Amino acid sequence: MTIEPFDAVQLITIKRDKGELSTPQINWMIEAYTRGYIADEQMAAMTMAIFLNGMSRREIKDMTMAMIASGERMSYPGLGKPTADKHSTGGVGDKITLPLMPLVASFGVAVPQLSGRGLGHTGGTLDKLESIPGWRANLTNAEMLQQLKDYSGVICAAGSGLAPADGKLYSLRDITGTVEAIPLIASSIMSKKIAEGTESLVLDVKFGSGAFLKDIERSRELARTMVALGTDAGVNTTALLTDMNVPLGLAIGNANEVRESVEVLAGGGPADVIELTVALAREMLAMAGMPDVDVAANLHNGKAMDSWRQTIAAQGGDPDAALPVARETHVVLAERDGVLLDQLALPFGIAAWRLGAGRARKQDPVQHAAGIDLHAKPGDVVRKGEPLFTLSADEPARFARALEALEGSYVIGDAKDYVARGPLVAERITAN
Template sequence: MRFVDLINKKKQGGNLTRDEIHFIVEGYTAGTIPDYQMSALLMAICFKGMDKREIADLTLAYVNSGDQIDLAEIEGIKVDKHSTGGVGDKVSLIIIPLVASAGVHVAKMSGRGLGHTGGTIDKLESIDGFKTELTRDEFIHNVNTYKMAIAGQSANLTPADKKIYALRDVTATVDSVPLIAASVMSKKIASGADAVVLDVKVGSGAFMKSLAEAKELAETMVEIGKSLNRKTIAIVTDMSQPLGREVGNANEVKEVIEVLEGRGAPDLTIVSLTIAAHMAVLGGAYPDFDKAYTALELVIKTGKAVEKLKQLVKIQGGNPDVIENPEKLPQAKYHFEVKATESGYVTAINAEAVGVSAMLLGAGRKKKDDQIAHAAGLTMVKKIGDKVNKGDTICILHTDMENCEEAENMVKSAYYFSDNEPQPINYIYEVIQ
């Protein structure tokens, strides 16, 4: 089998066989296929696409390239969740205790962030002592005993995807639905969950900028899940502005507490409850979405959800006092208020620009080995639909740096104003199952 023939086959619009896909993935992972040939194939895939069977085969080849986590010792249905990423996305930290409160086993594998802010693991490490590296026995014990556990992903989970993604990142071949779908789903399949709820973001702070693109990706990933015998639901949610009011790490943990205490921002609360309700249905706790949503709202109102968060922190070695006393989380030295440059309604916010601002303040990583400042970030005082007067505070920057002029200017440029009040935002666009 000559690799150049496979490049040509895909260039001509042909479909790669299962054996050919495994040959490609195994060869590139082992180093027998050079970057320049793999780059050519990836570009051909970007232009010609892949059919459903090819995408499923590519996903499975990624899964088989490394470790697979066996969760058979965990009782009942194991439910996981994945987000395609966004600004201010702390939903995972909300749904773990919320869904576990309903008696569903939540076995969550999460990663670190590279870009705007930290990933879920980085956010949790804002809590003093919180342990994100669990042994297999610890992970299984926690899920069986407390219905929940969260841990960093194994270094050898889908290594083929990691290597190919790094190449995609420098060859302008990231924006391919088949390649994105296989990358996301391979991690979920290898993580061992029985059911997966996918949060597909759309808007200025998401990878998919249009609803049509987001829907195509969501449908593709659901098809992959079903073809590999995983119960899979995708929810297309809004990311036209940062989710909630906090962007960073420690301050996002603080906002998680607020949501679970019933004091959360409407967009973050609704998105989190929607995802959690679908997870609870897949986990067998409720017969339908409406009953699950209503029951989980009650879990928040009664205080059971925030108590479950406190339990999660305690069983993973963290200081549970931070849940009742969020001021014990890392605090930034400086807080700079960003003022509105004009009056009117906030009609749009460039969420990606806000995310980059957070990174400039120290909340994210430019390079993989950069250290995160857990206290850094920003608070969105004004969001889309809010009325502001010139000089009002629209955002507060939190940082240990004395000068953050670049971040401040970027935040100012992210806000757009109009004399006319904008239409309300749809937080949930579509559910695909």
């Protein structure tokens, strides 16, 4: 019989009473939970104690490194090119990974983008790409490495061997009201990203109505915590704080976000999607040793589009195939002349979810054609009877609940009452 060096109740009590856990205690806690010795109810008590009392920078670092140690750590031997990645904390209409990966890859920088699926009102990158006929998310490590060698970019699912402690802990946090704890968010995101093996990492940390954390101060704290974790682990890490009060772009959903991403890669698309894609690409390329390149040029000269087509085809997708189209649509019209004064991101995310674009449980399917297309953004002039937005779904019965979510989510008023928003990229955060 193995004698355990610590006991779970003792560690829960320390954190309950606002104490600090030692490095050996944290290492044991994560290892023992991963192998099933610490029960879910005990770890639930621990996550609540962390949620209420926080963790020191050293504790968060120890927890992150212990979660990395629970599984494999990837590397890219013989690649012969720098690696850079990006992670977004998620939002409404946030399809930036789709144009960003091929844009950065078109400069010869390898982008090993391990992505996830959506849950609730935030969409998942893999769900979006699975709108493309034939495209597959699951690659072996060998396939991923070969694609990075051949085309410099890949978007695929993270394997189960990458930080398995995080997968187990995340599922527990989701059902215990502790998802928003900054030490747990930071260690969850950074354990996977550090284990992924990238040399450089840019974090897109959202704030506002449609963000994971609504308050900019909390988002700033999360960004600083994650930048410190990456830096401490030897990964060149920066963060951009970006506004998610209004949906990003004009498309919310899966297939329609792919369409919008392709528009951006073709040199068009909404201004805010282009702005954020280029800003994040500049960060990634600068950290990869290319600070002076004309990033936007590759959206107009076809190089980013070539990269997109190559990487989609390499994963079995047909870049020329028609994307799914919903069987039913419902158009909402402007009830008066005026200016669109506001458009809250969260209700639009919830509405898209109710239309079938998202899932309530991880095992639920998504309807790839479901979603919302916006015809106006805040500051735009609108006319009575003109379309404001179009809802799409395969089942018309879904429209009522989606419209219910959108009540009070937008305001049309007089031009004199319009207040311009702050910058999309509010702040850049680097290591101290």
